[in-house]
Amino acid sequence: MNRRVFAKQTALGSMGLALTPQFTLSQTTFKDFVSKRPPKKERLFTSKAIEEVIKKVKKQLKDPELAWLFENCFPNTLDTTVFYKEEKGRSLSHIITGDINAMWLRDSTCQVWPYVPFANKDEKLRKMIVGLINWQADCVLVDPYANAFKKDKSEVSQWKDDLTDMKDELHERKWEINSLLFVIRLAYKYWKTTGDTAPFDANWENAMKLIYQTLLEQQRFDNLGPYTFMRETTQANEVIANNGYGRPTRKIGMIHATHRQDDACVFPFYVPDNLMAVVELKHLAEMFKTILNNTTYAERCLKVADQIDSAIKEYAIIEHKVFGKMYAFEVDGFGSQLLLEESTIPNLMSLPYIEACDINDPVYQNTRKWLLSEWNPKFVKGKFTEGNGSTHYFEPPKRIWPLSTISRALTTDDKEEIMFCVEQIKRSNAGTGFIHESYLPDHPEDFTRPWFSWVNTYFGEMILILLEKYPKLLS
Template sequence: MNRRIFAKQTALGTMGLALSSQFALSQTSLKNFVSKRPPKQERLFTSESIEQVIKKVKKQLKDPELAWLFENCFPNTLDTTVFYKEENGRPLTHIITGDINAMWLRDSTCQVWPYIPYTKKDKKLKKMVAGLINWQADCVLVDPYANAFKKDISEKTHWINDITDMKDELHERKWEINSLLFVIRLAYEYWKVTGDTQVFDDNWEKAMVLIYDTLKEQQRFESPGPYSFMRISQSANEVVANNGYGRPTRKIGMIHATHRQDDACVFPLYVPDNLMAVVELKHLAEMFENIRNNKKHARLCLEMADQVDEAIKDYAIINHRVFGDMYAFEVDGYGSHILLEESTVPNLMSLPYVGACSVEDFVYQNTRKWLLSDWNPKFVRGKRDEGIGSTHYAEPPKMIWPLSTISRALTANNEDEILFCIEQLKRSNAGTGFIHESYLPDNPDKFTRPWFSWVNTYFGEMILILLKKHPELLS
């Protein structure tokens, strides 16, 4: 099919679905929605600033169901997942994901991310986020290759028998580049918003140096490094090739990983994480320079960022026969690549959200058109809904992951598409008042993970962003 005709038909198909959402958003006014939040005395952490935001936004949102979802979802991390304490005056915050009693470095950053703008005027909230920065630094120092950590070493984990260097503090030890990148992202945003540098002590700097060393190690210029991972499993998504090191690669400057978003990489050079690495290495360089006066590591971080950026431009942008120049999902440096998509962050859809490119960037726009087409093997289309699934569960059935629908709304450049995404997200709650990990597009009652805090908070963040960028759309 002609490239232009195909792209036009794809866009019109989505637009046609979207046009119905304005009507749908106005049809909930007769319903009565009761808060699904825990009683006040059972909430793990409270913030007066966040409570004020909830009251304000509920008044702005004219759709009662949307307001109800925001009220339930936005504070879900604080209500149900935050375990805060102080040791010798040092704040420490452990944040579980929800129905899994462990803390992922990536998830925990994303779970508190939309609260950071309010830390400047809310001392209690500020200490909670500072406590997470401290706990994440401690986790990195335990093992920079681990993705998920226990709250207490006495807790049991399903993955104790994984063939890797498991430690008592670990829930799981999958090497995902973005685990370390989100540690940097949280610290940088906290610093920029609050101006506070007290939390960035010698312990934190030691952890940041270890992050740099680990990323450098995984460029694999000299060796595969010390990390490998194997798991006894019948699922291909759990198996890392080549005795746990990943498939062979040319050493082009991109950072290697065995996993991305809990699943084993096909090729070790995962493009979205490497694009995010360029952003966060520059942020880390700025912090080394201005907070710790560590000019050596500031320079080294910038040098690595340039290496990764150059390699992405040379090896990770491919020419698709229909969509033109676009980002590959994973590459090996020899010229091989796969085209696929994940639904969490970072993925190809969310690249502008993590600052890796602008929404208008032509390579990103071509990639986005591919993502929302039948050329994407993870694109799911039902009778009413469409979205992107995940490699995380075996198919069939094909499930839509709301995380990606939220990322789609945040990167959309027209209001009809945004409304279409919002209407899908509303339907996906299936009357529970919360957003879920995944669901069947034609049967939202069939969903996974009823308590998945990250997607709830991300939904709340989306509402706040859209109210600011498109105030007339929702209010």
Template sequence: MTTRRNFIKKSSLGFGFFALPASAKFIYKEEYISKRPPISRRKFTSDVVERTIQAVKKSIADKELAWMFENCFPNTLDTTVKFYHKNNKSYTYVITGDIDAMWLRDSSAQVYPYLSLANEDEKLKNLLKGVINKQVECVLLDPYANAFFDDATKISEWKDDFTQMKPGIHERKWEIDSLCYVMRLSYSYWKTTGDTSVFDADWKKAMLLILQTFKEQQRKDSKGPYRFQRSNGNPLDTQFAGGFGNPTKKIGLIHSMFRPSDDATFYPFLISSNMFAVVSLRETAEIFSKILKEENSSGQFKDLAQEVDEAIQKYAVLNHPEAGKIYALEIDGFGNALFMDDANVPNLLSIPYLGYRSKEDEIYKNTRKFSLSKANPWFSEGKFAKGIGGPHIGEHKIWPLGLIMQALTTDNDEEIISCLKMLKATHAGTGFIHESFDVDHPKDFTRSWFAWANTLFGELILHLHTTKPEILKRKF
């Protein structure tokens, strides 16, 4: 019989952090030549980013880790951005990497680590402002879409999806977190730079449309205007019940038809994304109050955040037979729940990173132990790594995003070093972070050009450079 104590011992957090990974040096040569494109082929350059790369590299004792940081941190700027002006405003189109489309989620996360440097480089600051302006344009085109083209004449491979596809849309999967990431970037840009010029009439209109969309997807009075189905035969790419998803009891939570992995939800109340919505709504309420001086609108954002937060605490905290009291990933309001965690952010592991609860919150600590254990059906362990994957790729593969988030949500030095060792051992000699890899065969990976993962790795190294520089002074 599995007891609570035995569960903790059997979890990833109970095995000892240095059991994995095995050395990977026999797989590829120890050559650390920059993998960045030549300067003439880089999409965007920033003096402060280049200075930061050199300064941080010098602080990293492990040559391989320093090399990975040099390759990964500027990858978004080097390879994915298109900066231009239109109607006296700056715009920045940010592709995800190997797919020529701009995801609201990915683009926000890809540029987020550069915010801390924005005040030292006006050109970089304008690029970030351009991302916000472009995202606003996308939201106003369709708040239910997750990915967009810069060229409205481009034809999407998903043009035949059973949903309302408009010109300029690459994909129309409704994901709460897409809009949360837009709000997060706007708020963080303001808090970092003090620049309020982005909060113009278009921005305000987009935020109110986000509020409207969230309320529509509470579905209190009707199913709302959004439905989605796809006929490619992949069950993760389509939705139940004519495109509206499985039935729910209307309890104040926001329906999300897809996860941040772009996989379909099984139960439409995706808890990690509802948590993200609580935080983002409150941040946007602050902008409407302090900058726009619109207390009525601010109050509407606050009220929705409070309603969603109360519903999370009332309905999403459940007893798992092994892990105890934890957050479920998905629920339907009828008492059904999905106990798992997915590596894509927002996930349950990322709760403190999102700002929803602290690392010391007891329910979060239980949830984290569950996520990083074999009680989570999408936790895998092999010769080179152990961590969280997800159904998007399948069993035996984990996502480096999960390893990076694990390191970002702990203060335990040994756990952080373990995550760094696994990231080092599984880049398969490329010097970049991939979407996923096989835990026993790191050369079996998906997506060689995945900018979100690269930049999030850079964010982790910058975080450690500031908060735990002694870790970077070690070789491992």
């Protein structure tokens, strides 16, 4: 790979992207790339199908460091985070994030997502995914407003004293719309991949009805709904306005949230989650109708999806003085808007990845240009590196999040931009063999979270997608 960096012209000038031959970050100094995976006897879960994928892809990748990273990262969720069991013939999978011993609904779906296409080739893997579908349904029935759950009720959460309805099963109770959307996303993908409808029993149907009911409640047409959240803290990103309900809104059909990606919303209509809701409510409607023969709930889901879609088009697409029509990050329905970016999924960068729009959609393309410019307060540019940061850590210092760089690579057809992203992600491992949550620009050795499984498997997914879409690009 050429050691080049994406040099961007300012938004006030040409919006074209250009590559320049500057560089570089430190080179890997060792010659032999030794596997960083746990010994076989210490791996929590194994899959013959995934091991075959690793062997195949390592042969395809001619860059030895990239092949080494794929070998370490792609199976990281299976190796280190899956706790699988069977109770009364029912599969159950609890999947922790890595160095946080709890299961996020969002993260757990994303962690197993790249494995779903191989479910038909490995019965053991298929049952593990079914186990997660089952566990997620159980979690929703415990509390549809919670984002993270314990493996065992006896564990003590550091957030047990939060001023909200904390139940014994909960690790944390932040209301993020996408927590429920990712539950739908996994079930739909599994069904479309395998054709198997066995997991979608009465328990699962009740969980899906509760998801619908919760999303309906948070449109807040009639009242504020049952959820509030307060926390004793000195951190501004943990504080929810108006006694835990969030700032005032016009009731326009979009879904209210108090949080997005762990942080408090400024305005309650988080646009990426609402765009994702349109997609997943349509998926849920299809499952209600086709699998469960429940046309009533199918029609209800489609009605809410249409309400959200109409509201987004009217209130969440704004006119920027430089970039034209683009998506806002958060809005309130009164005309207030926040222009920002988050690094995890869904965010503005990842909209085509979550199927919320086409990659060539003009509004998305304008949004993407804004995202990769100095107009975006979370765009981080170093001497040799650039990328999007997160609201989750306040500057200084500003950090680059590889999750966002991966999403960038997956939402462009520009091969030079793709290779630029791949190179930056590769170098961000800093010789550890794994991808991390975030790192300082030009100093990848200064990173957060050495064990963050989601970004590792997302990296593996990116490699698989790129090899399929551009077979010669990485070889």
